[in-house]
Amino acid sequence: MDVEISATSTPTTGLTQAMQGTALSNGGTEAGNTPAGTNGDTPADAVKTEDQTEVKKEALKNLYEQSTQYNHWRFTQSGLSERRSKMNQEAIAAIQTNIEEERSLRSQQGLLVDDLPTDLNFLTVDEELALLGFYERKIVQIFRFWKLPSYATATAIAFMKRFFLENTAMDYHPKDVMLTCMFLARKTENFLMSIEDFFAVLKSSANSAESILNLEFLVCKNIHFHFTIHHPYRPCLGFFYDMQAVTDNIEKLQKVNDVALKLIDTSLYTDLCFLYQPSQIALAAMRIACKEESYDFERYAAYKFKSTEAAAKMYEEVLLPILVSIDQILKQDPRCTEVEKAVASDIDRRLKLCKDPAKDPESLLFKLRKRTEQEEDDDDDDDDDDKNDDRNQDNGRSKRQKV
Numbered sequence: 001m002d003v004e005i006s007a008t009s010t011p012t013t014g015l016t017q018a019m020q021g022t023a024l025s026n027g028g029t030e031a032g033n034t035p036a037g038t039n040g041d042t043p044a045d046a047v048k049t050e051d052q053t054e055v056k057k058e059a060l061k062n063l064y065e066q067s068t069q070y071n072h073w074r075f076t077q078s079g080l081s082e083r084r085s086k087m088n089q090e091a092i093a094a095i096q097t098n099i100e101e102e103r104s105l106r107s108q109q110g111l112l113v114d115d116l117p118t119d120l121n122f123l124t125v126d127e128e129l130a131l132l133g134f135y136e137r138k139i140v141q142i143f144r145f146w147k148l149p150s151y152a153t154a155t156a157i158a159f160m161k162r163f164f165l166e167n168t169a170m171d172y173h174p175k176d177v178m179l180t181c182m183f184l185a186r187k188t189e190n191f192l193m194s195i196e197d198f199f200a201v202l203k204s205s206a207n208s209a210e211s212i213l214n215l216e217f218l219v220c221k222n223i224h225f226h227f228t229i230h231h232p233y234r235p236c237l238g239f240f241y242d243m244q245a246v247t248d249n250i251e252k253l254q255k256v257n258d259v260a261l262k263l264i265d266t267s268l269y270t271d272l273c274f275l276y277q278p279s280q281i282a283l284a285a286m287r288i289a290c291k292e293e294s295y296d297f298e299r300y301a302a303y304k305f306k307s308t309e310a311a312a313k314m315y316e317e318v319l320l321p322i323l324v325s326i327d328q329i330l331k332q333d334p335r336c337t338e339v340e341k342a343v344a345s346d347i348d349r350r351l352k353l354c355k356d357p358a359k360d361p362e363s364l365l366f367k368l369r370k371r372t373e374q375e376e377d378d379d380d381d382d383d384d385d386d387k388n389d390d391r392n393q394d395n396g397r398s399k400r401q402k403v
Contacts, residue, residue: 156185284326
């Protein structure tokens with residue numbers, strides 16, 4: 001029996017599955033038949049008995065559950081907070097150690113150490129997030145100037161968010177990472193642009209172009225080469241089409257959809273992409289938009305999620321709390337409000353003082369570590385050459401013995 005999955009199914013299928021914690025199968029079962037006989041004695045048209053037929057039943061995973069986003073980039077809010085706090089403290093400790101090591105190296109060579117900071121006011125996690133939010137909005141402005149679709153913008157922001165789950169703003173400046181993520185997102189979403197044209201439009205310097213190319217592999221590595229990003233925009237369109245089945249006013253529903261898309265734009269600045277599935281964010285946005293436009297969302301909810309008593313209970317106990325939680329985040333998260341330029345500038349000024357010498361190509365510490373790495377690589381190459389020479393000698397002896 002062949003399994004057939006509809007290509008036109010709406011995102012509500014996945015949402016109903018999400019209410020149960022994990023998605024159920026979108027299809028039926030997969031069956032495989034064992035031949036009636038394998039030795040040629042049994043007629044080909046023999047009736048197959050139950051013992052001669054092996055039926056294989058395996059639930060098909062929801063497509064989203066097979067994605068790297070679902071399997072590698074889902075967190076709880078407490079998990080995100082703990083992760084960021086730990087990285088922040090580790091970065092501060094590393095920078096303090098590296099500054100002292102740079103000071104020692106300069107002193108040994110009789111160089112000035114006055115420019116090295118002594119009493120630093122390091123960034124807090126909230127200040128890091130505020131600065132990242134400032135540059136995330138720069139991505140939106142630039143991509144709008146390029147007239148790129150919202151999903152391309154969202155991909156660039158997602159890359160940046162993922163990168164800074166592995167690093168802090170004190171490790172790599174958000175502006176440099178922002179430009180790299182923008183360049184990478186254009187390629188990922190097939191809006192190709194050469195690095196020369198990229199910076200010609202931005203009116204940036206040639207040095208910046210080189211720094212972006214140098215950072216590109218690092219960004220790819222830190223996002224674990226997971227380039228496919230699922231956004232709420234497509235599910236939102238699916239809900240818009242689906243809600244037309246229970247509306248008498250398409251024009252008003254169009255306004256609801258427009259408001260929902262703006263809410264999804266706002267959600268990009270929050271952690272919602274790490275906490276909930278795209279279809280859940282999209283439905284929550286439609287629910288909020290319905291309230292703002294005085295549209296009857298409950299009529300659609302009854303039609304789609306309350307067809308039976310069990311389904312209604314599942315909606316009230318599982319899905320509705322998720323939608324309410326998303327609503328609260330969009331109302332309460334400070335990142336939904338644009339960071340003032342003066343505030344961002346002050347954070348950025350302090351960030352420059354917190355620069356890690358180990359990541360500054362002009363520092364003695366950076367040069368020392370690079371030289372050490374190169375020497376270790378050379379030693380490894382020499383070891384490999386010695387092993388190859390030994391193997392060649394062994395092979396030569398073996399051939400002589402055979403002769």
